[in-house]
Amino acid sequence: MPLAESVVREIAAIVGEDHARTDTAARIAYSYDATFQQYPPDIVVSPATTEEVAAVVRVAHREGIAVIARGAGTSLAGGTIPVDGGLVLNLARMNRLIEIDVANSCAVVEAGCVTAHLQRAAEQAGLFYPPDPASLEQATLGGNVACNAGGPRCLKYGVTKDYVLGMTAVLADGRVLRLGGKLLKNVTGYQIMQLIVGSEGTLAVVTELVLRLRPLPRVRRTAAAFFLRIDDASESVAAIGAAGYLPVAVELLDDVCMRVVEEHAHLGLPADAGAMLILEMDGNDDAAVSAELGAVAEVCRRHGATEVRVARSDAERETLWAARRGTNSALARLRPNRIGEDVVVPRAEVPAMVRRLHAISAEAGLPIAVFGHAGDGNLHPNILFDRQREGEMERVEIAAAAIFRAALALGGTLSGEHGIGTLKKAFLEEDLGPDTVAVMRAIKDALDPKGILNPHKVFPDAPGPAPAGFLATLPTLDGQLPG
Amino acid sequence: MPLAESVVREIAAIVGEDHARTDTAARIAYSYDATFQQYPPDIVVSPATTEEVAAVVRVAHREGIAVIARGAGTSLAGGTIPVDGGLVLNLARMNRLIEIDVANSCAVVEAGCVTAHLQRAAEQAGLFYPPDPASLEQATLGGNVACNAGGPRCLKYGVTKDYVLGMTAVLADGRVLRLGGKLLKNVTGYQIMQLIVGSEGTLAVVTELVLRLRPLPRVRRTAAAFFLRIDDASESVAAIGAAGYLPVAVELLDDVCMRVVEEHAHLGLPADAGAMLILEMDGNDDAAVSAELGAVAEVCRRHGATEVRVARSDAERETLWAARRGTNSALARLRPNRIGEDVVVPRAEVPAMVRRLHAISAEAGLPIAVFGHAGDGNLHPNILFDRQREGEMERVEIAAAAIFRAALALGGTLSGEHGIGTLKKAFLEEDLGPDTVAVMRAIKDALDPKGILNPHKVFPDAPGPAPAGFLATLPTLDGQLPG
Numbered sequence: 020m021p022l023a024e025s026v027v028r029e030i031a032a033i034v035g036e037d038h039a040r041t042d043t044a045a046r047i048a049y050s051y052d053a054t055f056q057q058y059p060p061d062i063v064v065s066p067a068t069t070e071e072v073a074a075v076v077r078v079a080h081r082e083g084i085a086v087i088a089r090g091a092g093t094s095l096a097g098g099t100i101p102v103d104g105g106l107v108l109n110l111a112r113m114n115r116l117i118e119i120d121v122a123n124s125c126a127v128v129e130a131g132c133v134t135a136h137l138q139r140a141a142e143q144a145g146l147f148y149p150p151d152p153a154s155l156e157q158a159t160l161g162g163n164v165a166c167n168a169g170g171p172r173c174l175k176y177g178v179t180k181d182y183v184l185g186m187t188a189v190l191a192d193g194r195v196l197r198l199g200g201k202l203l204k205n206v207t208g209y210q211i212m213q214l215i216v217g218s219e220g221t222l223a224v225v226t227e228l229v230l231r232l233r234p235l236p237r238v239r240r241t242a243a244a245f246f247l248r249i250d251d252a253s254e255s256v257a258a259i260g261a262a263g264y265l266p267v268a269v270e271l272l273d274d275v276c277m278r279v280v281e282e283h284a285h286l287g288l289p290a291d292a293g294a295m296l297i298l299e300m301d302g303n304d305d306a307a308v309s310a311e312l313g314a315v316a317e318v319c320r321r322h323g324a325t326e327v328r329v330a331r332s333d334a335e336r337e338t339l340w341a342a343r344r345g346t347n348s349a350l351a352r353l354r355p356n357r358i359g360e361d362v363v364v365p366r367a368e369v370p371a372m373v374r375r376l377h378a379i380s381a382e383a384g385l386p387i388a389v390f391g392h393a394g395d396g397n398l399h400p401n402i403l404f405d406r407q408r409e410g411e412m413e414r415v416e417i418a419a420a421a422i423f424r425a426a427l428a429l430g431g432t433l434s435g436e437h438g439i440g441t442l443k444k445a446f447l448e449e450d451l452g453p454d455t456v457a458v459m460r461a462i463k464d465a466l467d468p469k470g471i472l473n474p475h476k477v478f479p480d481a482p483g484p485a486p487a488g489f490l491a492t493l494p495t496l497d498g499q500l501p502g
Numbered sequence: 503m504p505l506a507e508s509v510v511r512e513i514a515a516i517v518g519e520d521h522a523r524t525d526t527a528a529r530i531a532y533s534y535d536a537t538f539q540q541y542p543p544d545i546v547v548s549p550a551t552t553e554e555v556a557a558v559v560r561v562a563h564r565e566g567i568a569v570i571a572r573g574a575g576t577s578l579a580g581g582t583i584p585v586d587g588g589l590v591l592n593l594a595r596m597n598r599l600i601e602i603d604v605a606n607s608c609a610v611v612e613a614g615c616v617t618a619h620l621q622r623a624a625e626q627a628g629l630f631y632p633p634d635p636a637s638l639e640q641a642t643l644g645g646n647v648a649c650n651a652g653g654p655r656c657l658k659y660g661v662t663k664d665y666v667l668g669m670t671a672v673l674a675d676g677r678v679l680r681l682g683g684k685l686l687k688n689v690t691g692y693q694i695m696q697l698i699v700g701s702e703g704t705l706a707v708v709t710e711l712v713l714r715l716r717p718l719p720r721v722r723r724t725a726a727a728f729f730l731r732i733d734d735a736s737e738s739v740a741a742i743g744a745a746g747y748l749p750v751a752v753e754l755l756d757d758v759c760m761r762v763v764e765e766h767a768h769l770g771l772p773a774d775a776g777a778m779l780i781l782e783m784d785g786n787d788d789a790a791v792s793a794e795l796g797a798v799a800e801v802c803r804r805h806g807a808t809e810v811r812v813a814r815s816d817a818e819r820e821t822l823w824a825a826r827r828g829t830n831s832a833l834a835r836l837r838p839n840r841i842g843e844d845v846v847v848p849r850a851e852v853p854a855m856v857r858r859l860h861a862i863s864a865e866a867g868l869p870i871a872v873f874g875h876a877g878d879g880n881l882h883p884n885i886l887f888d889r890q891r892e893g894e895m896e897r898v899e900i901a902a903a904a905i906f907r908a909a910l911a912l913g914g915t916l917s918g919e920h921g922i923g924t925l926k927k928a929f930l931e932e933d934l935g936p937d938t939v940a941v942m943r944a945i946k947d948a949l950d951p952k953g954i955l956n957p958h959k960v961f962p963d964a965p966g967p968a969p970a971g972f973l974a975t976l977p978t979l980d981g982q983l984p985g
Binding site for chain 2: 120121122123124145146166167169173174177178180181190194195196197198200201202203204205206207208209210211213214216217218222233234235257260261263264265302303304306307310311363364365366367392395396397430431432433434435436437438439443447450451452454455456458459461462464465466477
């Protein structure tokens with residue numbers, strides 16, 4: 020049911036005619052994210068200020084219109100899909116980096132500021148914003164906060180939640196909260212800010228952030244360790260941690276990932292390797308960092324690494340990381356379709372989880388490529404398939420469920436950094452238990468009693484409707500967007 | 503109104519006769535904490551397991567009895583005071599360190615486990631639990647979590663919230679939540695665990711924790727820098743951060759604190775110094791750590807340090823820290839009474855805040871000793887007074903309010919690590935604003951509709967009643983407990 024013309028006019032009066040669009044092109048452009056789902060919104064609204072966001076949300080609240088906040092639409096869990104239509108609140112215009120405050124080691128940004136933009140500005144000031152999701156060149160900091168985004172460097176430096184010092188957020192009824200500030204410690208009242216971090220747009224719309232910055236390490240050293248058997252690589256991951264080393268990152272790539280990365284980036288990876296680890300250490304003292312990287316390499320050799328190559332220049336280092344970040348999109352070439360999972364297990368269970376993934380792949384008769392942030396137990400098994408093939412989707416669903424349950428059986432969880440969105444909500448209660456989901460729902464109902472903020476996400480309630488008619492005929496977008 | 507005999511019997515049947523006490527001795531023993539307040543509970547219950555906690559809470563919920571969870575009673579904000587009687591849930595018996603899991607770099611503890619106990623056990627395993635509140639030899643990890651405790655090392659390593667990976671918590675109606683796990687990343691559902699951290703026992707009773715451990719740094723170097731003027735010391739604090747150094751700790755002590763510490767610990771501190779900083783760096787490489795400490799010392803010298811002494815042994819280092827941790831209790835000798843505040847300002851505003859504290863001291867005609875974790879802007883101004891003296895309490899209250907408002911005016915907050923408890927609740931709304939307090943209240947009402955968990959705390963609602971008759975005649979305990 021399209022919005023009443025009077026409501027469209029009221030919203031256009033707040034943000035300007037050009038920023039309240041109901042035309043088909045806009046509705047298609049904001050109908051999808053980096054998953055394979057597609058549902059059109061009724062209106063795409065692009066506010067320029069927190070006050071405009073609040074005014075738009077007040078209208079939506081009064082009218083009972085769903086509000087789906089959206090950054091760059093890089094969600095891998097369907098978090099920004101307008102499942103039931105409604106109002107996409109596109110925060111792309113609120114992309115200002117307001118301030119790098121060197122004296123207080125923090126940045127003030129609007130929610131639509133792109134992650135890499137902040138990272139480069141911070142580095143120019145001798146500072147460092149560690150969280151580094153693979154989509155950092157597209158994704159926004161507001162989206163990072165909504166999903167509590169991670170990335171390789173989170174092993175040493177923590178995830179997005181550990182960097183949020185202050186926040187401006189708009190509640191479902193349009194009230195504006197200003198939380199925290201340029202403060203490294205703050206125990207005044209409940210951690211409302213942390214409750215909003217990771218709530219995937221279901222509790223509030225984040226419009227502005229104060230983010231902690233760290234001193235930029237003067238030295239970074241990166242190495243790649245190669246193994247004939249993936250078991251040896253994953254045993255090395257557990258052994259590095261048990262030996263008391265905390266690298267910046269310990270990234271695992273299996274043979275399938277290595278092959279597509281090699282085809283794409285021509286790194287000269289050994290053709291016979293069954294897996295590799297990318298290892299990074301940082302610090303301020305060259306000799307000390309090199310010595311630590313050497314010690315970690317030695318742990319890998321003791322666990323079967325056939326070769327450890329240390330990047331000899333920043334360019335070599337950057338090539339390695341670019342290849343790693345490109346694994347997602349490189350995998351898209353192997354099969355027409357792909358689902359990237361995001362499970363976490365206790366670090367010591369990484370070897371067991373990798374073995375289970377191989378078993379699940381064999382049972383389902385589908386290739387599962389494995390890569391991920393193995394150092395913190397966060398793996399991205401990618402199920403590769405062709406949805407046109409008879410019966411393949413059913414096997415994908417069986418394999419995905421088996422992956423979730425394998426992680427849970429090992430003391431793990433459904434998602435380490437992508438979030439629940441629409442894709443995993445059916446499994447939420449199996450992971451958290453009914454009482455925790457009931458507590459979540461009680462909080463949701465207390466803060467958004469009309470349920471207008473990002474409905475049909477996270478909670479395992481009503482499934483969304485089928486895609487609207489005019490989109491059902493479009494080709495799916497799977498695999499064509501950066502992952 | 504004492505509890506019905508049948509209810510006491512029902513509770514005793516859950517925890518055992520010896521662990522459900524209504525005698526006067528027990529009621530006095532659990533009537534106070536490290537503040538100057540004193541109200542007796544109706545019953546002191548000491549459960550041994552999460553199941554016993556849940557069963558006791560279910561009875562309290564049914565009967566509408568207040569439940570005040572209590573660790574070691576070291577609260578500096580009145581967080582464990584049974585303001586309106588009720589049931590003190592003493593978690594001291596649940597003090598087990600269940601597991602140090604080296605492979606997953608974490609510990610599993612019961613809520614009553616003493617912080618220092620975990621720290622020593624972790625160090626023996628080559629691991630490290632950084633949060634270090636001054637009361638770490640008495641305080642419990644459950645209490646640390648309830649208050650989101652800090653300490654000197656939190657500058658580099660973060661506060662308690664950054665170490666909570668998993669939690670068992672009992673809700674107001676006795677339901678048991680098992681949250682998180684041995685997982686370094688976890689974005690499945692809302693951050694209920696973080697909502698409970700810092701909620702001061704008003705949302706749930708924490709009974710068990712999974713806490714992250716880090717690799718134990720192999721090298722620690724500590725120095726003391728002395729300044730003639732406190733302004734130079736606080737300017738150095740801001741300059742160290744702006745120069746891109748992140749020490750483990752940057753602790754400030756003013757001349758008053760230095761004098762009492764010197765009398766107590768005989769460190770040979772320069773008698774003419776107006777302030778000192780304790781600086782600590784750590785890492786794995788001796789030369790690198792020493793070089794960084796030297797660079798930070800140089801920043802201090804450029805900002806007026808007259809002398810920087812580096813601790814030459816672990817014993818010297820320990821002496822310095824013991825003195826720092828003892829500042830609270832050493833200050834208690836100066837005047838009969840003392841209120842230790844806990845404000846935070848942006849780091850760059852530390853010099854301005856120190857100047858305002860001196861002005862407030864002069865206006866109130868009361869000495870205010872200043873020490874604290876200046877590196878993260880968290881200061882503990884201690885107002886020294888004699889409550890027997892005519893009109894002195896009124897001036898203390900005026901000075902305390904002026905301190906809060908000075909912090910807020912500089913973009914700061916009421917509390918960095920002690921919490922709100924009873925002592926600061928009147929100022930909560932002035933700090934957070936009415937909308938944020940309304941959100942807190944909505945969450946509280948959703949999770950604890952009967953309001954049985956730690957009533958009269960945090961929220962600026964009804965003031966507590968006057969102390970019960972039999973305690974009103976007792977001497978106050980101010981200054982006689984570890985701070």
